[in-house]
Amino acid sequence: MIKQKPSLEEPSSSSNEGSVNDSGDEDEKELDSSDEEIQADIYSSSDETNDDEDGLMEIEKKSQKLISKTKRDKKLAEEDMKLNITSGNDHDMPTVDEIEQELKTAPNLDVMNERIHEVIQILADFNNRRQPNRSRREYLTILMKNLCSKYNYNEFLMERFMQLFPNCGELIEFLDANDQPRPVTIRANPLKTRRGELAKALINRGMNVDPAAKWTKVGLVVYDSQVPVGATPEYLAGHYIIQGLSSFLPVMALCPQPNESVLDMCAAPAGKTTHIASLMKNTGILFANDANTARCKAIIGNLHRMGTARCKAIIGNLHRMGVNNAVVSNLDGAEYAKIQPQSFDRILLDAPCSGTGVIWKDESVKTSKDEDDIKQRFVMQRRLLLAAIDATDANSKTGGYVVYSTCSVLVEENEAVIQYALEKRHVKLVPAGLEIGIEGYTKFRQFRFHPSLNLTRRYYPHVHNIDGFFVAKLKKLHNEKKQSKKSQSNVDEDEDESKENGNDGTSEEQSSDDEKTAKAPPKKKMKKNKKNKTNGNEAQNPINEPIQTRPKKVQKKFKGKKSE
Numbered sequence: 116m117i118k119q120k121p122s123l124e125e126p127s128s129s130s131n132e133g134s135v136n137d138s139g140d141e142d143e144k145e146l147d148s149s150d151e152e153i154q155a156d157i158y159s160s161s162d163e164t165n166d167d168e169d170g171l172m173e174i175e176k177k178s179q180k181l182i183s184k185t186k187r188d189k190k191l192a193e194e195d196m197k198l199n200i201t202s203g204n205d206h207d208m209p210t211v212d213e214i215e216q217e218l219k220t221a222p223n224l225d226v227m228n229e230r231i232h233e234v235i236q237i238l239a240d241f242n243n244r245r246q247p248n249r250s251r252r253e254y255l256t257i258l259m260k261n262l263c264s265k266y267n268y269n270e271f272l273m274e275r276f277m278q279l280f281p282n283c284g285e286l287i288e289f290l291d292a293n294d295q296p297r298p299v300t301i302r303a304n305p306l307k308t309r310r311g312e313l314a315k316a317l318i319n320r321g322m323n324v325d326p327a328a329k330w331t332k333v334g335l336v337v338y339d340s341q342v343p344v345g346a347t348p349e350y351l352a353g354h355y356i357i358q359g360l361s362s363f364l365p366v367m368a369l370c371p372q373p374n375e376s377v378l379d380m381c382a383a384p385a386g387k388t389t390h391i392a393s394l395m396k397n398t399g400i401l402f403a404n405d406a407n408t409a410r411c412k413a414i415i416g417n418l419h420r421m422g423t424a425r426c427k428a429i430i431g432n433l434h435r436m437g438v439n440n441a442v443v444s445n446l447d448g449a450e451y452a453k454i455q456p457q458s459f460d461r462i463l464l465d466a467p468c469s470g471t472g473v474i475w476k477d478e479s480v481k482t483s484k485d486e487d488d489i490k491q492r493f494v495m496q497r498r499l500l501l502a503a504i505d506a507t508d509a510n511s512k513t514g515g516y517v518v519y520s521t522c523s524v525l526v527e528e529n530e531a532v533i534q535y536a537l538e539k540r541h542v543k544l545v546p547a548g549l550e551i552g553i554e555g556y557t558k559f560r561q562f563r564f565h566p567s568l569n570l571t572r573r574y575y576p577h578v579h580n581i582d583g584f585f586v587a588k589l590k591k592l593h594n595e596k597k598q599s600k601k602s603q604s605n606v607d608e609d610e611d612e613s614k615e616n617g618n619d620g621t622s623e624e625q626s627s628d629d630e631k632t633a634k635a636p637p638k639k640k641m642k643k644n645k646k647n648k649t650n651g652n653e654a655q656n657p658i659n660e661p662i663q664t665r666p667k668k669v670q671k672k673f674k675g676k677k678s679e
C-alpha cells in the first residue's frame with residue numbers, strides 16, 4: 116500500500132512532476148495516476164529500512180520505481196521527438212529553384228537557419244527522413260545555397276569546403292571560425308631579447324600577455340592592451356614582431372642551422388625571414404626574395420628592426436629586427452634554380468596562395484575565387500616548388516631540405532602540389548617535427564596520393580584556433596633531375612614540365628593580399644595533353660586536375676613501396 120508523504124518535503128519546483136505552482140494545484144492534477152503513485156511513494160514516510168515480502172528493501176523498491184519512471188519518460192520524449200521530426204518532414208521543402216528565388220528576393224536569417232538545420236537533420240538520417248523522390252544531391256544543393264547566403268560565400272568555394280568537411284557539424288564550425296578573428300600573438304626576437312624579459316616590459320606598459328602555446332618558446336598571446344601593440348618602444352626596437360602562430364610552423368619545420376645558406380623564396384614582408392635569421396643566430400647567409408617590388412621594401416624594414424631585410428617591406432622589417440646576415444632580392448623565385456642551382460642548404464617556399472585559410476583577414480576570398488584562379492595558383496606553386504628543389508643542394512652536409520607552406524586549405528594547392536614534386540624530382544617527404552597538426556590527405560575523394568603525404572600537416576581555425584595552414588618538409592635525394600620520357604627523347608625538361616603543369620605562364624601573380632608580383636617567364640602555349648583528359652566527374656569535383664590522377668605507371672610504382 117502506498118502512503119502519502121506528509122508535507123514535510125515539497126517536490127522541488129524545478130521538477131516536472133507534481134510541482135505545486137503559485138496559483139494552486141494545476142500541475143498536480145496533470146499527473147497521471149502512476150506518476151501520483153510514484154510521487155507519493157518517493158516521499159513516503161515509511162521506514163526505509165523495512166524489508167517486505169519480495170525481500171526488497173523499501174528504498175530499493177522506490178529506486179526501481181524511479182528507474183522505470185525515467186524509462187517511461189524517455190520513451191515518451193523519444194515519441195514526441197519522432198512526432199516533431201515527422202511533422203517537420205510533412206511540410207514540403209521548397210525546390211532548389213524556389214530556394215534560389217527566395218534567397219534572391221527576401222533572404223531571412225531565421226528561415227535560412229531553420230532550413231540549414233532541417234537539411235542537416237535529413238542528411239544525417241537520409242533514408243528515414245527524406246521526402247520521397249528527392250535526392251541527396253538536391254538536399255546538398257539546398258544546404259549549399261543557404262550556407263552561401265548565410266555566410267556570404269560564392270558557390271564555388273562553399274562546394275569546396277563541403278567536400279573538405281563532409282561532416283556538416285564540422286563544416287559549420289569551420290565557417291563560423293572563418294568569421295572570427297584569431298588571437299593577437301607576437302614573436303619575441305631572440306636576436307634582441309628574451310621572451311620573459313619582453314613579457315615583463317609589455318606587462319609594465321599595460322599589456323596583458325601570456326606564453327602563446329606549449330610548442331613555442333618565443334610566442335606570446337596578447338589578451339588585451341592599453342597601448343597599440345604595433346607601436347610600443349619594444350616593437351619599434353625590434354624586440355618582437357606581430358605574427359600569427361601558424362606562421363611559426365613552417366620555420367620550425369625548416370629548422371635552419373647557424374652558418375647555413377638559406378633561401379626564403381617568397382619572403383615579403385619577412386615575418387618568417389626574421390624568424391629564420393634568429394634561428395641562424397645571424398650567421399651564415401640568408402637570401403630573402405620576393406617578386407613584388409613594394410613588398411620587398413617591407414622586408415628590409417623588418418630585417419633591420421629584428422636584426423634581418425619583401426624588398427622595401429622586407430628591408431624595413433629586416434632593419435627593425437636587427438637581421439644582418441641577409442641579402443634581399445626582387446626576382447621571380449623560380450629564377451633561383453637557374454642563377455643558384457643546387458646551392459642552398461635549406462629553402463622555405465611560403466607560396467602565394469588562395470588565402471582560404473585566412474578568410475577572417477580578407478573576406479573578399481569568400482567571393483573572389485573560382486576554378487581558374489585556383490588553377491593559376493597551383494600552376495605557380497608547382498613551378499616554384501620544382502625550382503626550390505632545383506636550387507637546393509642534395510649533398511648539403513647539414514641540410515638539403517625544402518619546406519613548402521601555404522595559408523590555403525585546398526587540396527590542390529597543398530597535397531597535390533607535393534604529389535607533383537614527388538613525381539618530378541628525387542625528393543621524399545620527411546616528418547616536419549611539429550607537435551601539432553592534422554595529417555595531410557593520402558586520399559581525397561577519388562584521388563590517391565603517395566602514402567607519405569601523411570607526414571604533411573594541416574591546420575584549421577576551428578580545430579587549432581590558428582589560421583588555416585599547410586606545411587610539408589621535403590628532403591632532396593639527388594641533384595640530378597628525374598628523367599621523364601620526353602627528356603630522354605631530347606626534349607628540354609623544363610619546357611616539358613611547364614607544359615605538363617598547364618603552365619599558362621601567368622605573367623603577373625596576385626598574392627593572397629592582392630599585391631602584384633614581378634613578371635614570371637613568358638607565356639607558353641599549353642599543349643593539349645591526352646593525360647589531362649578528365650573522367651566526367653570533373654563537374655562535381657573541380658579538383659579533378661591532371662596532376663592528381665596519377666598515371667597508372669606511377670600508381671604501380673608507389674604500390675607497396677616504402678617511402679625512400
Ligand SMILES: C[S@@+](CC[C@H](N)C(=O)[O-])C[C@H]1O[C@@H](n2cnc3c(N)ncnc32)[C@H](O)[C@@H]1O
Pocket residue numbers: 362380381382383384385386387388404405406407410425446447448449465466467468624625626627630631632635
Ligand atoms: C604568403 S606570402 C609570403 C609571406 C612571407 N613569407 C611572410 O611570412 O612574411 C607570398 C609572397 O609570394 C610573393 N610572390 C608571388 N609570386 C612570386 C614569385 N613568382 N616569386 C617570388 N615571390 C612571389 C608575393 O609577393 C607574396 O609576398
